[in-house]
Amino acid sequence: MNISNESQTSRPPTPRWVKVFAFALALIVVVVIVMMFVGDNRHGPSRHMPTQQQGVQKP
Amino acid sequence: MIMSPTLRRIAFTLHVVLSVGWLGAVIAYLALAVAAFGSSTPAKARSAWLSMETIGWYVLVPLALAAFASGLAISLGTKWGLFRHYWVVFKLALTIVATAILILHMPAVSQLANIAAAANDAEIRSMPSELLHPGAGLVVLLVITILGIYKPKGLTPYGWRKLEE
Numbered sequence: 001m002n003i004s005n006e007s008q009t010s011r012p013p014t015p016r017w018v019k020v021f022a023f024a025l026a027l028i029v030v031v032v033i034v035m036m037f038v039g040d041n042r043h044g045p046s047r048h049m050p051t052q053q054q055g056v057q058k059p
Numbered sequence: 060m061i062m063s064p065t066l067r068r069i070a071f072t073l074h075v076v077l078s079v080g081w082l083g084a085v086i087a088y089l090a091l092a093v094a095a096f097g098s099s100t101p102a103k104a105r106s107a108w109l110s111m112e113t114i115g116w117y118v119l120v121p122l123a124l125a126a127f128a129s130g131l132a133i134s135l136g137t138k139w140g141l142f143r144h145y146w147v148v149f150k151l152a153l154t155i156v157a158t159a160i161l162i163l164h165m166p167a168v169s170q171l172a173n174i175a176a177a178a179n180d181a182e183i184r185s186m187p188s189e190l191l192h193p194g195a196g197l198v199v200l201l202v203i204t205i206l207g208i209y210k211p212k213g214l215t216p217y218g219w220r221k222l223e224e
Contacts, residue, residue, distance in 0.1 A: 015213040018145045025149075 062136035070136065074129040078207075081122040082200045085193055088114050092189040101180040108175035111189065115165050123158040130154060143218030150206045157199045164192055 062070060088111060095107035130150070134141045142148055168189070175186060214222065 011214075011216070011219045015145070015211070017211050018213050021145075021149060025152075 060136060061138070062133075067133070067137060070129060070133050074126065074133055077122055077126040077129055078200075078204070081119065081126050082197075082204065084114060084118045084122055085197050085200060088119060089190070089193040089197060092193050095175075095186065096188045096190060101183040104183050104186065105175050105178070108172045108186070108189075112165075112169050112172035115161075115168050119161060120165060123154075123161055127154050127158055140218070140221070142215055143221055144210070145213040145215055146206045146209075146211050148215060150203050153199050153203050153206075157196055157203075160192070161196065 091107045091111045091114065095104045095111065098104045098107065131141070133139070134147055134151070139147055141151065171186065171189070175183060178186070
């Protein structure tokens with residue numbers, strides 16, 4: 001089997017670290033989106049503020 | 060346009076300085092976030108919030124944009140390219156995401172700093188935690204740094220096409 005000739009003519013598959021990295025990033029993005037829009041629709045300082053201060057927030 | 064070796068060294072040095080500066084500023088910001096949240100002294104927490112706003116707008120945002128711009132210049136001016144290697148693509152994407160979140164988050168920090176400036180001691184103690192954003196940002200910057208140092212192998216389909224040309 002001539003590996004050197006084969007490697008020159010065909011592209012190797014996507015490296016495993018790329019697949020793992022891309023999967024991890026996609027997972028994190030999904031988790032962040034779920035946390036932002038499902039758990040609590042508000043995102044920003046008003047989300048964290050104590051109740052008595054939310055009334056003075058500008059829209 | 061491929062950079063000359065001298066220009067490449069200058070650009071690379073600038074990029075490292077800006078990137079390390081960004082990383083250090085995030086660590087400083089994180090320390091202030093800990094002080095703002097964990098301090099039992101209202102004055103210390105108040106000053107931490109005001110300092111976070113200053114560091115955010117005048118250190119973090121400029122360093123993030125400058126590190127992004129210098130990285131872009133190096134990618135386009137060297138053999139690495141912008142979309143030829145997976146590690147460059149990931150580094151670019153993470154930098155864009157981190158910079159965008161930083162810029163989108165800073166108005167909220169300003170708002171909280173304004174609230175902290177006018178708040179009484181009881182209100183200061185009930186201020187929210189600001190640990191999540193700098194903590195996550197620090198992790199992202201460490202990943203970006205590791206990618207830049209190790210440069211894991213792997214050409215994108217575009218990189219292969221350019222190699223075959």
